[in-house]
Amino acid sequence: MVEDCCGTNGNIMILACSGGSNVGQLSNQAAAELTQEGFGKMFCLAGVGGHLTGFVQSAKDVPQMVALDGCDIGCAKAILEHAEVPVKSYLVLTGLGIEKNKDFRLKRQDIDKVKEAIRKTCVEPQNLQVSFGSGSECCCG
């Protein structure tokens, strides 16, 4: 989490929802793989949700960040808004045409699709809340 040299080293903070569905886990998996590849660094959304000052202040102060929600329920975005963290970039996975379900056998092509979308979102930082497809069923919890 902390580098040897001071600063955030230009890392893009990735905050993924990690919810109880395929798209929740896709966002988590994509975030983990991008971190391993050196594109950004996954950070603790739960810490922000718990209002732990280190996590909240880090999310507020980081120059670049992207929030990932699996579906349009928007839990990650809600957590950030509740903690008064500005959402600099945002992506909802169901908007990429991935259908939300309870199948946790993640498809490689979906993971790669999400990663590519995250890279594009960060290159062109804007609120990329793509039009919502399926996924109105709440399966959290």
Added chain:
Amino acid sequence: MVNICVLFIAILHRSSTPLLHFFERRKIMEIKVLGPGCPRCEATKKNVEEAVTESGLSANITKVTDTMEIAKHGVFGTPAVVVDGEVKSVGKIPTKDEIKSWIQK
């Protein structure tokens, strides 16, 4: 005799509250500067020290360089500043004015 005791306790209670307030005001602020050691975190510590001096306040200022100790604060980068257990700044050098706004309550 009982009345004297009650009166004594009442006087003690009335005088203890201002005493408590006096000791609370005298409580020393704890400021930590988190960073492994480089010009940026040294600059941060310098700003903290000067801000405290210029504010006329008392504070224990500690530099935390151990990576595991820094990680316990949940910060994304360094330097970071913690005031009385609350993280105030992460990954940047705060200005003296910013620091003063945190320590002057």
